[in-house]
Amino acid sequence: MLVKNELLKLHTMPSKLQLAFHSLVSYGSSGARITYVEMLDLDNQSLSTIEFNQEVKINIFFESYVNSNVAVYFGIMDEKKNQITGAGLRQVGLPLIDSKNGDRFVVSYKIKLPLEEGNYSLMAQLSRPIILDQTADFVDVVDNAIVFSVNRREGAKLWAKVYLFPTCEVKRAYE
DSSP: OOOHHHHHHHHHSOOHHHHHHHHHHEESOOSEEEEEEEEEOTTSOBOSEEOTTEEEEEEEEEEESSSEEEEEEEEEEOTTOOEEEEEETGGGTOOOEEEOTTOEEEEEEEEEEOBOSEEEEEEEEEEEEEETTTEEEEEEEEEEEEEEEEOOOSSSOOOSSBOOOOOOOOOOTTO
């Protein structure tokens, strides 16, 4: 089993095959490159199928080639590539990453996924703000970084893509 330092070294020292693969599946203006993306359970086991509302960890590894502020974002897409949810550093209350040429980072998100059964993909992206919270330069984007499925919720079937856990009260009228 690889320890974290070996894992980081493995995923930030790309082989020629990884570089060739990356050029086929990503796009962007360059300046930084996503080197690896993983979705893990809370025991750090890789996932391709999850349960309804399962909490997962999303790790995005990247390397910077310029001195710049970098935003790291992920989006969860349905089978038609509609974005269901996602988050970036600023959405979770963290600042942009002040990266320097040669810096390597891993950004780890934790999220519960109360999704309808079906197939989904995870998109990972690096961007630099042009005008903060308005426009950005998309440095590297990997649309299908991870493809995964969600098992059916136990109990009542979901008829919407995401469940927001509403509460409800029923009482007789006019009592």
